[in-house]
Amino acid sequence: MTIMETRKHGDAADGMVGGRFSRLDGKLKTTGGATYALEQPVKNLVHAVLVQSTIAAGRVVAVDAGKAKAAPGVLSVFTPEDDLGLLVASDWFGNRPDNQPFHPLPREVSFNGQAIAAVVAETLEQATEAAKLVKVSYEETQPVTGLDDPNAGEGRLVDMLSVGWGDAEAAYAAADIRIEAEYRTPREYHVPIEPHGLTVKWEGDFLTVWEPSQWTHGMARTYAEWFNIPADNVRIVSPFIGGGFGSKAMGYTYSAVAAAAARKLGRPVKLAVTRPQTFTAYGGRAATRQTIRIGATKDGVLQAIVHRGASETSVLADFPEQTGAATPLLYAVPNLSTQHRLVPVNTVTPGALRAPGKNPSAFGLESAIEELSYAIGMDPLELRLRNYADHDYQSGKPWSTRQLREALTVGAEVFGWSKRSHEPRSMRDGRQLVGWGIGCGTFPVLKAASEALIRILGDGSVEVVSGAIDMGQGTYTILAQTAAEVLGVPAEQVDVKLGDSSLPGATVAGGSMLAGAITGAVHKAATAARDELIGLALNDSNSPFRDTGANTLVIADGRISVPRGEGPSLTLAELMSAIGRDRIETQRNTLPEGANGPEDHKRSWTTMANIEGPTAGDLSMHSWCAHFVEVKVDEDFGTVRVSRVVSAFDCGRIYNPKLAESQWRGGIIMGIGQALLEEGLIDERFGRVINNNMGDYLVPTNADIPHIQVISVGIPDHDASVLGGKGVGEVGIVGVAPAIANAVFHATGKRVRDLPITLEKLI
C-alpha cells in the first residue's frame, strides 16, 4: 500500500533517515539524568566485593575467611568451598553441555586476577575492607605467562581459520621482490568509561539484573541457564551503557557470583568491579604475533601472500584473535595462504575488542604493504591501487559494494598526498621529522534478524520498542529517525524504549550489525503500523477520509491527508480521536516466514547461531576505509604525535552522518591509543598485568588528538541491509595503527613492528 524510497545520506536535514540529528539521549547523559546499572536505586541492597587471585596458576588450598566474616557488616563470604548451585550456560551458538556444574569461584587458578572469593556486606566500604582480610593459601604451579614464555610453544593450528588459494609458498619463492617481517600487538583493554558491574534482585524465581549489556536477550538466556529457571523469569535492564567496545555482551563469572549471592542471602546485591579488577574480570584483546611474507613483481604486482599468525588464549577456553581476518580481503593476489594458531597461556580468556581479528590483521598486512612499497620504490598509494581487488578472491564472489578505490583517491586528494616525498626522513617541520602513512581497513557485514514494536498513541506520538541497546553509538536516535520517516512524523515525536530483555528480541550489538538489523525491524513494524493506520482511516466509519474515495493516504509532517487532492487533513492525534483508538500497535521481526516460531525467536535473539556472514549469499559484503595520517616525531626523544588524520569510509548508506562520523572518529582515536600508548604490561614472574589502572594504562587525552577529518564515500547497499547501510562501529579503528606505524617509518626510517610505538623504540 505504501512505498518508501530511501534517501541518500545527508539529504534529510529534517531528522529523517540520513539526517544529521543529535543524540536523543545526549542531554540525559551529559546532565546526569541517565541512570546506569550501578546507580539503580534498589531497597535493602547489600554489596559484594570480589577477591581475585594473586597467583597465575595453581590451586586454592584453603581460604581463611574468619577475620572477614567477623568484620563489621559482613553477611557472607563466598569461596571455592561453596557450591553456588549453578549450571554451565550455553556458548554464543547455543551449545550447552547437560547438567554441568558451573563454579564461578573455582578452586583451580588459571590466571592471576581470577575471582576466587566474594565478600558481601551491608555497605560497599565494609565489603571492601573485609575483602582485604580474606587470606588465601595456594599450591602454585609454573604459569605460562604469554606468547614469549619458553613453555608456551607454537600453539595449536585452528584449521577453520586456514585460508588459501593458488600455491603461495611456490609463488613467493619465485617472486622477484620478497619481503618478510613479524608484527606483534600486545594485550589491549576496553577501558570503557563506565566500569563493569551489576545490581541484581530476586523476587521468588524471578530475577531482575541491572547490568550494562550489549545484548539483553543473550545475557538473559545465560542467567536463566545458570540458575536453571525459565528464560522469561530473567529480565536484563540496560537502558544506558557507558561504552562497551565488545566487553559487555555476555555475563561473566562475577555476574554469576552476584546473582547467586543475592539468591542465597535473599537480598538484592550490587557488585561493582573495581577498575583494577576489570583488567582480569573479563578479557581484553589477546596479544598477537604474525609473520607476513609478500612476493611481488618489480613493478609492484602482488604474486603471493603467506601469513602465519598466532594469538594467545586462556587455558580455559579458545578465543582466537584472528590475525588472518583482513589478510585475504584487501588486495588482488593470485596466491595466498594464511594460518592462525592459538597459544594457551595463563590469562583471563580474551574477548572481543572493537574489530577483533580485523584490527591486528590489518596492522600486519598494511605495515607489510608499505614495507613492500619501499622495497620496490613505489608510492604506497599507487601500490595499493595497482593491486586493487575487483572481487573477493577468498570466496570468489563479487563485492556487493566496494568504494575502497574512492576512499583511497578521495582521501589522498583531501589529505594532499601528492605533495609527499617518498624517501624516509625527507619531510620536516623545524626540528620535528614529519611522516605520512596510509592504512586501509575492512569489516564484514554481518546480518541478523531482530524484532521491534511500534505504537502510535492517541496523542499522535509514536513509540519504538525493542530490547536492542544503545551503548553510545546512537540506536535511540536512528530508530526515532527510521520510525519518523516511515510514519511521517517529526523525530521528536518518537519515543524510543530500548535495553530491556522483556521487550521484543534483538541481536547482539556487536559485529557492527545492530544498526542494520534493528532499523530493518523498525522499518518493517513502522510500515505495518502505517498501513494499519491508513487502512483504518480509509475504512473506519467515523473517519473523515471514509468518503473521499481515496485508495491511499499520505502522512507527512505529522499530518495525514489525501494525496494530491482536496480533502481533509488531520493530525495523527485528530485521526486517532476520530476513529476512537488510543493506540495502534504492530510488532514485526525480520525472520523469514517459514522460520518464525518460538524456537526460531529464541535462537535468533539469544544466540549467534543465525547470524549470516559476509559471503552467506551470492555477494561478498564489507565496510571499507582508508586512513591518511601525518605524524611528527621528535627524534631526540622518540616521541610521536599524530598531527593530522583524513579518513574516508565506505559504510554504505549513512543513517545519521553526525553519529556515524562520531563513531568513526572514536575508532580512529582508539587506534591512535593502540598505535602509540596502549599495552598491558605483564610481569612475567607472576603473569600479572601490573598497569591495571587508568593512570598507568594510557589511553589518548584530548591533547593527543588532532583534527580528524572523516569522509563518507559509500553508496547505499541494499544487499547489506534493508535501509542500505553497512557496519559503521568497528571499521574505523581498522588500519589506524599501521597508518601511524607507516607514517613513523616515513618520518624516521625506523620500522616499528611491535605495538605500541613508545619512545624507547625510536631513540
Next chain:
Amino acid sequence: MRDFSYFRAASTEEASRATLDAGAMLLAGGTTLLDLAKCGVTEPDTLVDITHLAGLGDMTVDANGATIGALAKMGEVADHPGVKAAFPAVAQSLSLAASAQLRNMATIGGNLLQRTRCSYFREPGVFPACNKRNPGSGCSAIGGVTRNHAVLGTSRACIAVNPGDLAVALVAFDAYVEMGRRRVAIEDFYMLPGETPDWETVLKKGEIITGIAIPASPAAKNSTYLKVRDRQSYEFAAASAAVGIEFEADGKTVRDIRVALGGVATRPWRARAVEQSLIGTVLNVEAVEKASRLSVEGAVSHGGNRYKIELAPRVVARAILTMGGLA
C-alpha cells in the same frame, strides 16, 4: 569498613600536635591521600584537616624571591603572574603536571610529599614485598617491569622513581622547604632510599610543611621545564629537566647554570657536574650534549628503564640549548 577519625585543627600548632599520634595524617588537597587509601597503601587512623588554616595558602613574589604557602593549589601557583615571570620553570613544572582537575585540588605541600607511582608499591595485597611500605620485606620491582623505575639514586632496597615535577624545578633553584620553625634546602629535604626507602624526607613526626621559599636569581628568571613522555598530557615524565641560565654581560658566556632532572631518579636530581662543566663557557651544541651526558653519571639500568639513561641527557641538552637560544 575501615573507620578513621577526623580532626579539624584550629591552628598549625594544633595540627602538629595531632600528627604526633601514630596513624595520624594531614588532610590538605587529599588527591594523593584518597588515591593511596583506595590502593590500600595508606590507612590513616586520624585525618587532621588543615585545609582551612589561615595564611597557609598565601603567596608573595618580590625581588628577593617567592614564598608560597603549603596550602596554595598547584593551579594557583602555575597561573601566578609573579611566579611565571620570576620562575618560569616552576610555573611550567606545575602546569605540565597531573590534570587540570588535580591541579585545582592538590596543594603545594602535598605535592612535595607525593608518593611514587611504582606499581609494586601501589598493590599491597598482591605484592607484599616492598621496603618502602613494609621495611625489610624486599623489593618486588627489582626483576619486574621497570619501564618507569629510577636509574639514578637507586639501592638494592628500592628503585622507585620520585614522580614529582615541581620538586625538580625547586631543586634546580635552591628552594627551601619551610616547616614552621625549621627550614631545609629542598635538596636535603629528600633522602636517598639506601637501606631505608620508607624514609623519603627529613620531615619528622609532628612537623608540617608550611611553605616553600624560592630565592630569586637570574638563572631562575631565565628558566624552562621540559617534560618528555609518550602521552601529551596527564602522564608522569619519562624524563624531565629544569634548566636555568644566567649569562655574563656579553650575553653568551655562562655565569650561572642550574640543571635538575626528573622522572629518572629516586629523588629530584640536581646535576651539578653538568653545571660545573658549562660555567664560564660559551654554549655550543657539541659541548652541551657532552656535558649533558654527565647528568646520568653512575646511572644503573634494571632492564626496562634502560632507555632513560639515553633519554635523560637528551632532555637536559635540549633544555639547555633552548635557554641558550641554540634549539
